[in-house]
Amino acid sequence: MSGYTTKDIRNVVLLGHAGSGKTTLVESLLHAAGAAQSPGSVEKGNTLSDDDALERKHCHSLRSSLISVDRNGCHINLIDTPGYPDFVGHALGALPAVETAALVVNAQTGIQTMTRRFEQWTSEHKQCRIIVINHIDAEGVNLEGLLAQIRETFGDECMAINLPAENATKVVDCFFTPSGEADFWLVDDAHTAVIDQTVEVDERLMEQYLEHGKLEPRALHDAFEKALREGHLVPVCFVSAKMGTGIPELLEVFGKLLPNPAEGNRPLFVREAEDAAEPVAIKPEADGDILCHVFKVMHDPYVGKLGVFRIHHGTVTKNSELHIDDNPKPFKVGHLFKMHGGKHEEIDEGVPGDLCAVAKVGDIHFGSVLHNRAKDSRLRLQLPEVPLPLAGLAVKPRKRGDEQKLAEALEKLTEEDPGLTVERDPDINEMILRGQGDLHLRTALERMEEVYNVAVDSKPPTIPYRETITKKSEGHHRHKKQSGGAGQFGEVYLRIEPLKRGMGFEFVTKVVGGVIPNQFIPSVEKGVREVYQRGAVAGYPMQDVRVTVYDGKYHSVDSNEVSFISAGRKAFQDAIDKAKPIVMEPMVNIEVTVPHDNMGDITGDLSSRRGRVSNTNVQSGGFVTIEGQAPLAELEDYQSKLNSISGGEGSYTMQFSHYDPMPANLRKDLISRFEKKEE
Numbered sequence: 001m002s003g004y005t006t007k008d009i010r011n012v013v014l015l016g017h018a019g020s021g022k023t024t025l026v027e028s029l030l031h032a033a034g035a036a037q038s039p040g041s042v043e044k045g046n047t048l049s050d051d052d053a054l055e056r057k058h059c060h061s062l063r064s065s066l067i068s069v070d071r072n073g074c075h076i077n078l079i080d081t082p083g084y085p086d087f088v089g090h091a092l093g094a095l096p097a098v099e100t101a102a103l104v105v106n107a108q109t110g111i112q113t114m115t116r117r118f119e120q121w122t123s124e125h126k127q128c129r130i131i132v133i134n135h136i137d138a139e140g141v142n143l144e145g146l147l148a149q150i151r152e153t154f155g156d157e158c159m160a161i162n163l164p165a166e167n168a169t170k171v172v173d174c175f176f177t178p179s180g181e182a183d184f185w186l187v188d189d190a191h192t193a194v195i196d197q198t199v200e201v202d203e204r205l206m207e208q209y210l211e212h213g214k215l216e217p218r219a220l221h222d223a224f225e226k227a228l229r230e231g232h233l234v235p236v237c238f239v240s241a242k243m244g245t246g247i248p249e250l251l252e253v254f255g256k257l258l259p260n261p262a263e264g265n266r267p268l269f270v271r272e273a274e275d276a277a278e279p280v281a282i283k284p285e286a287d288g289d290i291l292c293h294v295f296k297v298m299h300d301p302y303v304g305k306l307g308v309f310r311i312h313h314g315t316v317t318k319n320s321e322l323h324i325d326d327n328p329k330p331f332k333v334g335h336l337f338k339m340h341g342g343k344h345e346e347i348d349e350g351v352p353g354d355l356c357a358v359a360k361v362g363d364i365h366f367g368s369v370l371h372n373r374a375k376d377s378r379l380r381l382q383l384p385e386v387p388l389p390l391a392g393l394a395v396k397p398r399k400r401g402d403e404q405k406l407a408e409a410l411e412k413l414t415e416e417d418p419g420l421t422v423e424r425d426p427d428i429n430e431m432i433l434r435g436q437g438d439l440h441l442r443t444a445l446e447r448m449e450e451v452y453n454v455a456v457d458s459k460p461p462t463i464p465y466r467e468t469i470t471k472k473s474e475g476h477h478r479h480k481k482q483s484g485g486a487g488q489f490g491e492v493y494l495r496i497e498p499l500k501r502g503m504g505f506e507f508v509t510k511v512v513g514g515v516i517p518n519q520f521i522p523s524v525e526k527g528v529r530e531v532y533q534r535g536a537v538a539g540y541p542m543q544d545v546r547v548t549v550y551d552g553k554y555h556s557v558d559s560n561e562v563s564f565i566s567a568g569r570k571a572f573q574d575a576i577d578k579a580k581p582i583v584m585e586p587m588v589n590i591e592v593t594v595p596h597d598n599m600g601d602i603t604g605d606l607s608s609r610r611g612r613v614s615n616t617n618v619q620s621g622g623f624v625t626i627e628g629q630a631p632l633a634e635l636e637d638y639q640s641k642l643n644s645i646s647g648g649e650g651s652y653t654m655q656f657s658h659y660d661p662m663p664a665n666l667r668k669d670l671i672s673r674f675e676k677k678e679e
């Protein structure tokens, strides 16, 4: 199958809101290129990219999927991605592996939130872009209006290079050989507009153009690539993935106009150095050292863990020995694969620019750099930032003894998805799975049960409240027991005082004259720390307290460690009771983006959640961003509320800010719940 070289490769990631038709488009492209017998359908669950059992069950993509099409000597690698914001990690992860992002817009629904976000990300990351307007066959769509809206939202660089014709049952070319009549606009005008835009990036070409008034499309190639790289031109194409309209034309555009790996913007590699990281430009040359990066990890039931990578430099063969990041011990590639949805095919070699995979390499993870010389051990690729996962679920195995199985399943899940993390909270002995939102977490649970066969119990994670004191006080306890044999005796006097936020715990000894012998001081501290970690009023860890032990008494026969642990614990508790203890709650900074019309509802809802708004910013396309702060405890169901207010158009991010004292009435609730539990 091979036989192609770097210049024949096109790498394209399909991005767009869920339902825009990306998965259907892949099927349709494969069919038009003669690869698939008949195109699969998302509803029937027989597409190549939605190959996973859960994707078929839910009829939408949950992970990125790599498929290639060979056509007219071009090898096109397509990465299909999920469009739901919850699975954005999979989509963002694929960006550094490709030259071009194809933004798929559903003509029926217009530009939607995720498409807007993807457009922002890809233009920020200097990715060549193309816009594919899909669903042009649907009833009552206004394609002319949509094109105008796209230009208004994403800029006038978005220019049609073909146009719908004969009531959107055909498309006519406006670039290579403009002729025929379109449903709207004049083909010649569209042609001139694209040529004018293209020559603007090349002065010499511009002069030729002005002189002759005409240029061959072939003469335009280099300028066209430059315009794509600079974001000076974003071609727009029309298709119906379902009917096949515009699909052969789109394949032609991919092959003839999109950049090959040598023509795209260079990936952002940096060499880590002592003081600052220096950028390194990598040209895709076949000879010389090997440099790759892993953009996807997947667990296949037959071959195990697969690391899918992009070759940036050199040629990878079965005999290549590659290091992972700064690991001094290389692994041997052994078997090299091309992925085709869930299937893989063994190949002999991978050329620069191509996307390949290796199996059974334990240490490979998302973002790993693979290379063949120690000198490159400090090379890193700058990865797109995936939003910090804040939605959480505390998980534990339903069956005792499944702990190991659960840990393994969680590891696989987080390896596959850069938007998912696992935290262990030792304070409360909880395992917390964090993701982008409710759907994300539910899907992860489902995958654990159905794919990894671990039954899991889950509940909202305990909010990490903290306790502290607000004034100085003193505490005392005399521990004395006389029951039969040896007695127990220990007496402790201590002072406590609040410390500044973030100072933590301090334990000071000011005992004079050995009234508490040195050997028992650690026992006193142990007792104090027990209370500090477990909490004194509501059952949450304390913070920012200094404890000074200054007096006490011991007994030469009856005193022992246990006595002083107990005396320390109770003296500290006694002091806390007199020090006006409070409960503190985590506050987060929240940023909500919604259509302008929803602004009032969002700010109203935030203040009903004890939040406050600090700023609002108008965004393009009729959106606003509202910034503010709110208690984490009030935001548990925020995603679903936001969805219902904004009809699914809204999105939000949040980040931990600081701890604030809880209002007295809410604190009382927490405390009484704790007291009931203690009884």
Ligand SMILES: Nc1nc2c(ncn2[C@@H]2O[C@H](COP(=O)(O)OP(=O)(O)O)[C@@H](O)[C@H]2O)c(=O)[nH]1
Residues within 6 Å of the ligand: 016, 017, 018, 019, 020, 021, 022, 023, 024, 025, 041, 042, 043, 059, 060, 061, 083, 134, 135, 136, 137, 138, 239, 240, 241, 242, 243
């Ligand atoms: N009418 C029409 N429906 C389409 C077209 N492309 C996709 N669909 C349908 O739109 C839905 C979403 O398609 P899918 O490929 O899963 O979208 P994705 O979420 O972007 O991958 C499915 O029901 C498809 O059958 C199209 O060009 N025309």
Ligand SMILES: [Mg+2]
Residues within 6 Å of the ligand: 022, 023, 024, 060, 061, 080, 081, 082, 083
């Ligand atoms: Mg899909």
